[in-house]
Amino acid sequence: MVTIADVAEAAGVSISTVSYVMSGKRTISQDTKERVEAAIDKLAYSPHASARSLASRSTSVIGLQAPLRTGVDVNVIMEIISGVVKEARENHYDILLLTSDDAEGLGRAARGSMVDALMVMDIESNDPRIATLHELSMPSVLIGLPAGADDLFCVDFDFAAAGHLAATRLARLGHRRIALFGASTEVLQRHTSYAERLNDGFLSACRELGVTGSVHACPSSADAVGVVDAVLQSDPEITGILFHNEAALSHVAGHVTGRGRDVIALSPAHLVRDMPGLLDTIDVPAAEIGVIATRAILAVLGDEEPERVQLLAPTFVSGVDLSGTEV
């Protein structure tokens, strides 16, 4: 193992000089700097992360609690994680992956000084982990929006606005009965934040617009076809549909479209790019959510004060703009 002392010796300088060359926290003569950097390269030296962390009291690691269970939309989760990892790396942070069904894992990571900050995904409306985060006195960001967002940093897609946007679009097209096929029953039962916000946004828009709206849990499997059929048979006058749940969508596509019904998909755009028969798609910018959340954490770590709640606005992929429209 090559240590800072090896580098110092090779460069003919003191240990602290090597340290300062790396951190840039002190002015170094060009000559010394070059010798040190040459030695670092030559020896392929990487500072010992733990030693550095012990001395500097910071780890350059962010803890990420992600839902690894299937049933949630894996594509979206993966893209968010991907955005997080990428943005973190670009800022010289690494990601420690914490299991989600483990509220106490947050405490472990925090109290053990394994991380500098925590990111928590898959937020429920009244998430028990929020209390834990409060006790921890460690910077944290939620990806999601719990009921009482109090004083926590939250980043998410604006699912309520998306529900509103879709309902408005459908109503404008003349549909009087519209339906939202959304999250799976389990997700709803857990009061997952995004699902509830989408439902609320959709239904409240329906009320405002004077159209009849209904929401239906939708399994993420091939069973979705059956659910959709059942709903549409029991209420054949539903002519406009908002379809969340990308996993189910691919099963249902072509089945629900092309029967004189307008279908809007709510999904990462690239996943439904080639899907025929859709009226339009509202993009879920999953990777961006991860990036923004990471930037928020980095800002906090840099002693800045980012917006408490950042909700990414929904847009139609087609470019249709309903902003500013009155109901």
Next chain:
Amino acid sequence: MVTIADVAEAAGVSISTVSYVMSGKRTISQDTKERVEAAIDKLAYSPHASARSLASRSTSVIGLQAPLRTGVDVNVIMEIISGVVKEARENHYDILLLTSDDAEGLGRAARGSMVDALMVMDIESNDPRIATLHELSMPSVLIGLPAGADDLFCVDFDFAAAGHLAATRLARLGHRRIALFGASTEVLQRHTSYAERLNDGFLSACRELGVTGSVHACPSSADAVGVVDAVLQSDPEITGILFHNEAALSHVAGHVTGRGRDVIALSPAHLVRDMPGLLDTIDVPAAEIGVIATRAILAVLGDEEPERVQLLAPTFVSGVDLSGTEV
């Protein structure tokens, strides 16, 4: 921050006693042990991970390089990761998530002593990271099986055997022309190990069986429908199909089945459980791959010598057993 010294003081013992109570590396009187544990609980003490790692020269962290790019089968990736994280946690290890498009990230993690071992996913037949792993002198496990598996630990599903199994089943049913719709073009172009092994297994079985086999790249999007149609139109005598690529499968299901063709799916079983019209499914035990790979790493870390190559045997979900059958 509560340190081991705080605990020692609260329990009225020395620092080392606290340390030994935690590690169990020395016999402690029942009385002392209880006082120390009480103090630990009372103070909610967690040892400082970096301090421990610096002194003990081990981190209890495993680096996992996972493909976060979309296009690969996200469901499978996610389940593998999930299996890894779960098994690791049960053995008191955490997972550091490394970006995949970054061969040098492995070096960073290793040389910086950020991890005790490395796991690498999404292996290509001639993966450049293998050389890196060799230089690193750090325990590592590949999830996948490169061309020259040399002396590395490899864990994966036996895709070659799966291809063989499916072809045999179809041939037994009397099909004379059979096709494999598999990975996307990108995945094949990167010479991703599992895709090539599946193709090879399928085609070599076809030769042995005297049936005509063909393999076709299949996009993971709704476009898959078009690809399948094109192939089946240009060669209508294809009556037996092996379908890999779960993402595409959900689009294609019901489209390719039910036309007098037998379709076998190669996918995690639960993802296709409700999919109608399939002849059978060969399960991809994704979570188990993660678990086995993690156990292999843990074995190496525990100075055991696990099998160099562990390939999980394919089985039909229906229970059909073709083992021992002659061609």
Next chain:
DNA sequence: GTGAAAGCGCTAACAA
């Protein structure tokens, strides 16, 4: 512009 040295919070000899 540079160096010497005091910790950071642990583990694991060494001593008793």
Next chain:
DNA sequence: TTGTTAGCGCTTTCAC
């Protein structure tokens, strides 16, 4: 059965 203490490899005051 327990305590004392020398590191682990860094960062960061002091001191020059």
